[in-house]
Amino acid sequence: MNKKYFISLSIAAALTIGSLPTLGTTANAHSHTVEELQKQQEGISSKKEEINGKIDEKKSQINQNINKQQEIQSQIAEISTKVKDTETKITEKTKEIDETTAEINKLKEEIEVLKQKIEERNELLKERARAIQEKGGSANYLDVLLGADSFGDFINRVTAVNTIVSADKKIMDEQKRDQAELEKKQEEVEGKLADLESTKASLESLKKDLDSQKAKKADLFKQLEAQQASLEVEKKDLQQESDELSKMEHQLEGEIQAEQARLAELARQREIERKRQAEAEAAKRASAQQQATTSSNSSGGSSSTPTDTAPSAPVSAGAWTAPASGTITTNFGWDVLNGKKRFHYGTDIAARGSVPISAAADGYVIKSQYSSSYGNVVYITHSINGKTFTTVYAHMASSSVSQGQAVNKGDRIGYMGNTGYSFGQHLHFELHAGSWNASKSNAVNPRQYINF
Numbered sequence: 001m002n003k004k005y006f007i008s009l010s011i012a013a014a015l016t017i018g019s020l021p022t023l024g025t026t027a028n029a030h031s032h033t034v035e036e037l038q039k040q041q042e043g044i045s046s047k048k049e050e051i052n053g054k055i056d057e058k059k060s061q062i063n064q065n066i067n068k069q070q071e072i073q074s075q076i077a078e079i080s081t082k083v084k085d086t087e088t089k090i091t092e093k094t095k096e097i098d099e100t101t102a103e104i105n106k107l108k109e110e111i112e113v114l115k116q117k118i119e120e121r122n123e124l125l126k127e128r129a130r131a132i133q134e135k136g137g138s139a140n141y142l143d144v145l146l147g148a149d150s151f152g153d154f155i156n157r158v159t160a161v162n163t164i165v166s167a168d169k170k171i172m173d174e175q176k177r178d179q180a181e182l183e184k185k186q187e188e189v190e191g192k193l194a195d196l197e198s199t200k201a202s203l204e205s206l207k208k209d210l211d212s213q214k215a216k217k218a219d220l221f222k223q224l225e226a227q228q229a230s231l232e233v234e235k236k237d238l239q240q241e242s243d244e245l246s247k248m249e250h251q252l253e254g255e256i257q258a259e260q261a262r263l264a265e266l267a268r269q270r271e272i273e274r275k276r277q278a279e280a281e282a283a284k285r286a287s288a289q290q291q292a293t294t295s296s297n298s299s300g301g302s303s304s305t306p307t308d309t310a311p312s313a314p315v316s317a318g319a320w321t322a323p324a325s326g327t328i329t330t331n332f333g334w335d336v337l338n339g340k341k342r343f344h345y346g347t348d349i350a351a352r353g354s355v356p357i358s359a360a361a362d363g364y365v366i367k368s369q370y371s372s373s374y375g376n377v378v379y380i381t382h383s384i385n386g387k388t389f390t391t392v393y394a395h396m397a398s399s400s401v402s403q404g405q406a407v408n409k410g411d412r413i414g415y416m417g418n419t420g421y422s423f424g425q426h427l428h429f430e431l432h433a434g435s436w437n438a439s440k441s442n443a444v445n446p447r448q449y450i451n452f
């Protein structure tokens with residue numbers, strides 16, 4: 001796995017932690033700001049997304065590989081069937097060749113026997129011819145014939161001589177014919193044998209070809225298996241990386257929640273303190289009235305700036321006040337933006353000119369940052385009757401508060417603007433019953449609490 005990456009990530013995290021105490025201009029130098037934590041978390045998220053993309057890529061590569069393996073396997077099976085087929089044919093041809101060879105051998109033997117018989121008969125005929133010649137040629141024949149003591153005997157003798165000679169000749173002719181037939185048959189069978197041998201040879205070359213194809217496919221299959229194994233290892237490593245990043249992401253989420261909770265707790269304590277002071281002041285006023293004396297007004301000055309071209313929204317009594325004066329252009333709920341249906345998690349207030357934005361209630365600034373969607377945005381945590389709320393002020397032209405700062409209801413925190421994903425100057429205001437989260441699951445309709 002990619003250990004290097006983790007080491008560098010850990011170093012980066014350590015560096016971030018190390019650099020924190022130097023940011024000690026704000027009150028809470030002891031911990032990461034929510035902004036910093038979220039920046040880290042975003043970095044981890046995008047790295048994880050990248051890795052998950054790679055995991056998906058590996059998965060599809062593995063699937064492709066497995067498909068190829070299956071294809072190769074079925075090709076090997078097909079070739080194996082062909083090899084078996086060819087082997088069977090070769091066995092058949094070999095048997096036929098053996099049979100034909102045996103037939104040829106038998107024919108050769110028969111021909112040999114016949115040749116011998118013909119030879120013998122030939123010898124016999126030659127012998128006879130010689131015997132006749134030696135004894136004076138046909139005279140001897142005549143002797144045989146003339147030796148007849150009657151015409152009947154003579155006829156008998158002529159017939160006998162003829163019979164002997166022609167019988168011998170006939171037998172020899174027959175034998176010669178037989179020999180010729182056998183030789184012709186031998187020729188035929190030898191032709192058949194040659195055919196068989198050539199068929200067998202081509203079958204054997206086919207088998208050789210198939211065997212080599214099969215061997216190549218088997219090689220390819222092995223390669224694919226090895227490739228799959230390494231892909232699986234790579235995937236496993238990436239998965240491990242992704243899991244570890246998830247763990248880090250989770251841990252940071254916990255830190256973010258803790259920081260938000262800490263600020264919410266500060267807001268809660270402040271609320272309690274304010275109530276206590278208000279009660280003490282009321283008691284003091286009551287006793288002063290009893291003494292029937294007047295005292296000078298010692299209330300604090302207003303935070304509004306005289307240079308504002310539009311006035312700050314009038315501060316309402318009670319826990320909440322409107323964050324800006326202007327026209328409500330979009331309410332909380334489903335609406336259509338640029339032709340797309342979307343859920344609008346806040347209330348949009350629009351006005352022209354330099355329009356101050358006020359804190360909707362007492363609280364602490366959790367974040368004051370810029371994002372591509374929200375533009376200049378401020379998050380404030382509030383504690384109202386022991387309950388935590390978070391307000392979001394987006395698309396501001398500028399923000400005049402910083403993280404960790406305490407604000408009072410109606411305090412100016414910046415000016416209305418058109419920054420981020422915004423089309424025309426307006427304030428996008430969100431109210432969350434609880435802490436803010438990315439899925440905005442705590443978002444409620446601000447009009448449930450605030451009169452705009």
Ligand SMILES: [Zn+2]
Binds near residue numbers: 330348427429
């Ligand atoms: Zn909006």
